[in-house]
Amino acid sequence: MSLSGFADPLWLLLIGVVAVLAVGYLVTQRLRRRDTKRFTNLELLERVAPRRPGWQRHIPPAMLAVGLILLSIALAGPTAESKVPRNRATVMLVVDVSLSMNSKDIPPSRLAAAQQAAKSFADQLTPGVNLGLIEFAGSATTLVSPTTDRTQVKAGIDALKPAEGTATGDGIAAAVQAIQSLRQADHRRRRSAAGPHRAAVGRAGRTTPPTRTPRGARTPRRGRARQAQMPISGIYFGTKGGTADVEGQAEDVPGDQQAMRQIAELSGGQAYDAESAGQLQNVYSSLASQIGYETKTVDASQPWLALGTLISLLSVAASVLITQRIS
Secondary structure, eight states: OOOSEESOGGGGHHHHHHHHHHHHHHHHHHHHHHHHHHOSOHHHHHHHSOOOOOGGGGHHHHHHHHHHHHHHHHHTOEEEEEEEEOSOEEEEEEEEOBGGGGOOSSSSOHHHHHHHHHHHHHHHSOTTEEEEEEEESSSEEEEEEEESOHHHHHHHHHTOOOBSOOOHHHHHHHHHHHHHHHHHHHHHTTOOOOOOEEEEEEEOSOOOOOSSOOTTTTSOHHHHHHHTTOOEEEEEESOTTOEEEETTEEEEOOOOHHHHHHHHHHHTOOEEEESSHHHHHHHHHHHHHHHHEEEEEEEOHHHHHHHHHHHHHHHHHHHHHHHSSOO
16 A cells, blocks of 8 residues: 555545544543533442443444545545556667677676576566567677567577677667667557667677678767667676687687767666676566566555455444444
């Protein structure tokens, strides 16, 4: 139960009426005791007057007052903030498959750990969220267009293979294009917009020049993400001492955390660091909660109504049991 807000707070004035009735009850009890003491023949009064219960007789009216207060609160329409699943939203999962993902600083390898976390992320998203998959190395490829079919996405995740290059910008541009295509399809079908859009970019290597120039390259990718109202959740994955086998030689693959922060900030999103598989799982779990649910103000009057009705009925039952009558 929550008292964070009320839909119609004027009904709370009834609590004042209950308070007036309670004061009237106390005054009546005091006057009754005073009149009893004025009776001169107390011995005759004990023989003639019925035996009244002691303090227990005050229980029913006290319970009734509490019940009326709870019912007044219910009538005022208490509201509460609640997390509810989104009906529609779109997420593009953009995964780095550069050779730096071969590093085993996070066992069994960065790529294997990232694949496991990404599949867990897909399972945790609510059913109404469209999920797409993009891989990027020297260039970006859209493996799965936004869909609610999690099996298709997880199959694409399992198929990820390392390649040369780390064209992060291409991955972001591909995510923007996928979102815009979905919007255009919704517009043609005269459907409502597909809810909020988000790109989750997981990267371990440093950005290298793309092998080809994608369409729209003159516009900065991060700027295009902001224009498309697509915040980027940038996830740096790996450790500073990581090495990877590149053409038979071990090379340092420390990554570029600062670049990921800049990408996230310029797009209106957030940056995350994950130096273990467990930390990456936690990041994806947090994102799944943020994306899959929204906070709404909902009616919270039912518990107050049920409890108020129950206590009011119990007050009637207590009155019958204690005083042998309904008072």
